[in-house]
Amino acid sequence: MVPPRVVLQRRASRTLLMHALRASSRTLLLLVADIVAFLMVRTALNLVQTSHKLEPLDAATRWAVPPLGSAGGWQMGGALVVGLLIAGAYHSGDDWRSLRRIFSGVLLAVGLVLWRDLWLRGIAPVVVHYLTAVAGLGAGVMLNRFLLDRVIARLIRIPAFHSPAERVMLVGSPDDPACQRVHKRLEHFGVLEVVGWVSPSVPELPSDGQGKVLGSVDDLWTVLQHNAVDTVVLCGLVDDEQIKLLMEAVVSSGVRLLAVSRYDRLGWVRPSPISYRSLSFMELTVPSLRAQQMWVKRMVDLLGAGLGLLAISPLLTLIAIAIKLDSRGPVFFAQERVGQGGRTFKMMKFRTMRVGADAEKAKLAHLNTSGDARLFKIPNDPRVTRVGAVLRKWSLDELPQLFNVLGGEMSLVGPRPFFESDLATYREHHFGRLGALPGITGLWQVSGRSSITDFEEVVRLDCEYIHRWSLWLDLEILLRTLPAVFRRTGAY
Secondary structure (H helix, E strand, O other): OOHHHHHHHHHHHHHHHHHHHHHHHHHHHHHHHOOOOOOHHHHHHHHHHHHHHHHHHHHHOOOOOOOOHHHHOOHHHHHHHHHHHHOOOOOOOOOOOOHHHHHHHHHHHHHHHHHHHHHHHOHHHHHHHHHHHHHHHHHHHHHHEEEHHHHHHHHHHOOOOOOOOEEEEEEOOOOHHHHHHHHHHHHOOOOEEEEEEEEEOOOOOOOOOOOOOEEEHHHHHHHHHHOOOOEEOOOOOOOOOHHHHHHHHHHHHEEEEEEEEOOOOOOOOOEEEEEEOOOEEEEEEEEOOOOOHHHHHHHHHHHHHHHHHHHHHHHHHHHHHHHHHHHOOOOEEEEEEEOHHEEEEEEEOOOOOOOOHHHHHHHHHHOOOOOOOOOOOOOOOOOOOHHHHHHHHHHHHHHHHHHHHHOOEEEEEEEOOEEEHHHHOOOOHHHHHHHOOOOOEOOOHHOOOOEEEEOOHHHHHHHHHHHHHOOHHHHHHHHHHHHHHHOOOOOO
16 A cells, blocks of 8 residues: 555645646736736827827827827836836735735836936926826736736636636634634635645534544645645644644645744734844834834825815815805814824814704714714714715715825824724723824725724724835725725715
8 A cells, every 4th residue: 555655745746737837827817917908008098199089188198198109119018017027016925916016016117118218308298107107007907907816716616617726725723713714814715725624633523614624733644645735724833743744744745835924913013034143033023103104104195185185176165165055054174083192183074964963962872873982973864964965975074184184183094083082981902093193094994984883893903004004005095095985885
């Protein structure tokens, strides 16, 4: 009888070949999607430049739209692929979905192509063309990759589609909440097929239906022999002997081993390898909102709020007129809120309720759908005016907070400000959300707004933003805000 180890060694070449084919297929599909995105943008650019309907705006379009020769030629297509390649936007895992990597690649690609124009045509038109090309190509690449991700996920769920989906085996206890979280995340996206569990100890049937237990780590050779597995995910705690056995098994069988970091519960921690005097360590670092980073964020806030107010000034005027015609009272509503470090400030909003609405809050407390006074939300609130209902539905009542951003009391992105009276009910970990300037939008807003009625979840999202902060995260949240507004989920 052939030992399991020998069987797996014979099977290893086929397993390694499947991993190589998946990586090659992913890269090829991404290349095709990116080339299609470039051709789409090139076609749109050609239509803008040749459309007779835009002839009255010819001067403006020539100023804003880059010429087809520099932005639409094969040089731009080649530079796009090279830029994305250098930025790591073809790597495995989530790297190819990374907004930061995609935009870094596009920024580099457009810069490579338009560098020559900078010396021939002057800085002003080239800067405008640079921004236009980056916006167009970035949006095109992101859209195509998003669609590709969705198409693959749907095809893999079709039984008749013989997909090359990775078959994953989890090492850990099915009853461990941390392991359950990994299991749910892997199954949520549907591109990995979980075949079962291997328990660090003597296996027991899971009590909550989390999956099939195939055996223990001591039975690993036999388990791998009888189950076609491409990837092993270590999500539980195992001892040194079990790690040694696990490594021997996966190396012999050509199976890929992924280990969930023990710091994954602290999602903001960024472990990086470092050595001192030949000793290996893992340095745990976090991005902080201090010193240079705070200055950079402040500069972005000033630029964004200033340009935003300039662009939407006609809309603000129309809203103000509508409010005055609809109901008695002032246009703006200033409400005292708590900002960074517990400091209070007057938050500006367009008035959406009748005058004296705050005095009626206690009478309507029983209608609060969240059950938490700190998250006071009432669908079809009787205090809201007709114009106010429209403003709230589309979040237009928040626009005056751009003035708070200019004044340094708020930021474009950050935790949502709450009332000072809520501080009396805060527990120790709740104060973590006061570690940054409050924002007009944030992780809470783009994750469901009023549909999130658990205050602990709100605190978790706010603290997660503070711990993970980066300019790229701010950009991602700002880009996700507009779709969240259009979905109108939880908006009332």
